[in-house]
Amino acid sequence: xxxxxxxxxxxxxxxxxxxxxxxxxxxxxxxxxxxxxxxxxxxxxxxxxxxxxxxxxxxxxxxxxxxxxxxxxxxxxxxxxxxxxxxxxxxxxxxxxxxxxxxxxxxxxxxxxxxxxxxxxxxxxxxxxxxxxxxxxxxxxxxxxxxxxxxxxxxxxxxxxxxxxxxxxxxxxxxxxxxxxxxxxxxxxxxxxxxxxxxxxxxxxxxxxxxxxxxxxxxxxxxxxxxxxxxxxxxxxxxxxxxxxxxxxxxxxxxxxxxxxxxxxxxxxxxxxxxxxxxxxxxxxxxxxxxxxxxxxxxxxxxxxxxxxxxxxxxxxxxxxxxxxxxxxxxxxxxxxxxxxxxxxxxxxxxxxxxxxxxxxxxxxxxxxxxxxxxxxxxxxxxxxxxxxxxxxxxxxxxxxxxxxxxxxxxxxxxxxxxxxxxxxxxxxxxxxxx
Ligand SMILES: [Zn+2]
Numbered sequence: 001x002x003x004x005x006x007x008x009x010x011x012x013x014x015x016x017x018x019x020x021x022x023x024x025x026x027x028x029x030x031x032x033x034x035x036x037x038x039x040x041x042x043x044x045x046x047x048x049x050x051x052x053x054x055x056x057x058x059x060x061x062x063x064x065x066x067x068x069x070x071x072x073x074x075x076x077x078x079x080x081x082x083x084x085x086x087x088x089x090x091x092x093x094x095x096x097x098x099x100x101x102x103x104x105x106x107x108x109x110x111x112x113x114x115x116x117x118x119x120x121x122x123x124x125x126x127x128x129x130x131x132x133x134x135x136x137x138x139x140x141x142x143x144x145x146x147x148x149x150x151x152x153x154x155x156x157x158x159x160x161x162x163x164x165x166x167x168x169x170x171x172x173x174x175x176x177x178x179x180x181x182x183x184x185x186x187x188x189x190x191x192x193x194x195x196x197x198x199x200x201x202x203x204x205x206x207x208x209x210x211x212x213x214x215x216x217x218x219x220x221x222x223x224x225x226x227x228x229x230x231x232x233x234x235x236x237x238x239x240x241x242x243x244x245x246x247x248x249x250x251x252x253x254x255x256x257x258x259x260x261x262x263x264x265x266x267x268x269x270x271x272x273x274x275x276x277x278x279x280x281x282x283x284x285x286x287x288x289x290x291x292x293x294x295x296x297x298x299x300x301x302x303x304x305x306x307x308x309x310x311x312x313x314x315x316x317x318x319x320x321x322x323x324x325x326x327x328x329x330x331x332x333x334x335x336x337x338x339x340x341x342x343x344x345x346x347x348x349x350x351x352x353x354x355x356x357x358x359x360x361x362x363x364x365x366x367x368x369x370x371x372x373x374x375x376x377x378x379x380x381x382x383x384x385x386x387x388x389x390x391x392x393x394x395x396x397x398x399x400x401x402x403x404x405x406x407x408x409x410x411x412x413x414x415x416x417x418x419x420x421x422x423x424x425x426x427x428x429x430x431x432x433x434x435x
Contacts, residue, residue: 054310274303
């Protein structure tokens with residue numbers, strides 16, 4: 001048993017001071033506010049680890065290389081495809097290792113990887129067929145971050161459209177082949193959960209949706225939903241209903257399902273997501289980067305939808321920024337402040353249940369021992385009220401991170417990966433040098 005004393009800690013019922021936390025192996029045993037100091041002192045603010053509920057690790061290589069151009073989500077997507085073509089199990093592992101290390105340094109202790117780079121392309125298969133997934137598992141192990149591998153079904157190039165050649169490597173051919181492949185994937189580590197994803201209603205034909213939902217039963221099931229108005233318009237003209245209604249019709253919605261983005265929804269869509277217990281993952285820094293629009297976060301929360309947050313394209317990797325952006329976007333949209341409480345913002349940032357880890361995300365007895373220490377004496381946090389840290393802190397203020405009872409980051413240094421900056425520089429540089 002190890003005991004820590006936290007100057008401040010974010011507990012399930014809010015901020016507390018002088019908090020003694022007892023940890024045995026990978027679990028929190030007790031949490032006692034207003035305790036006398038002990039030898040292991042954690043100054044500043046200690047919060048539960050952050051859950052990154054939506055990630056495509058390889059998109060990190062697009063940061064600072066697509067952002068100063070004009071264009072739209074769709075022109076950005078072309079560059080993303082060009083990058084995807086260059087990835088194989090070796091360079092994917094090396095890149096993801098740096099990306100996950102950046103997340104670990106920012107305070108994320110688990111990442112939901114929405115994984116669709118399955119095959120080498122041209123109808124070929126890796127041997128074993130899960131080589132790309134194993135690359136992610138190894139990278140996550142190196143970076144000491146828990147992984148939820150959301151194995152993504154991707155079968156079509158649009159409504160009633162064949163795959164583009166560049167999309168072929170995302171596809172197993174049909175939904176049965178997808179299910180068979182996912183069934184045979186068994187990562188041999190307790191730090192990995194396997195779930196499923198429907199890429200979108202654009203990429204999975206309606207007749208295949210039910211099979212994915214059936215396979216996923218009881219596991220996390222994620223789906224990109226209504227990120228772009230064009231998806232809604234095409235879905236309406238092809239199926240006569242919104243993407244949300246289509247997913248519902250085929251049994252995709254439910255309490256283990258998370259709608260990613262959920263940006264352009266009707267009132268009925270919002271009610272339907274609430275009624276079915278579906279969650280919604282917002283990715284505010286990506287959505288603003290791609291010019292997607294502002295999703296109805298408050299309306300969804302009011303309908304009973306549990307919100308989570310993801311860094312998605314990794315234009316920015318900063319859980320604090322994602323959390324406050326939820327509130328800031330609302331302020332811009334409705335011209336009022338205080339749309340979300342701090343507890344709601346922290347709840348979204350700590351929503352591990354959305355990626356299949358319900359035992360994490362809170363500093364409480366019985367919870368997994370994932371925690372993050374934040375410096376309250378940096379230039380940007382000096383003088384703030386600790387309770388309002390979400391409105392001032394950044395990833396750069398995270399000094400220490402514990403995952404499953406072990407420190408993965410100490411004094412701002414990753415414990416396993418000596419120089420994550422060099423890893424990212426090298427791997428991203430190599431990818432863009434290849435023609
Ligand atoms: Zn995404």
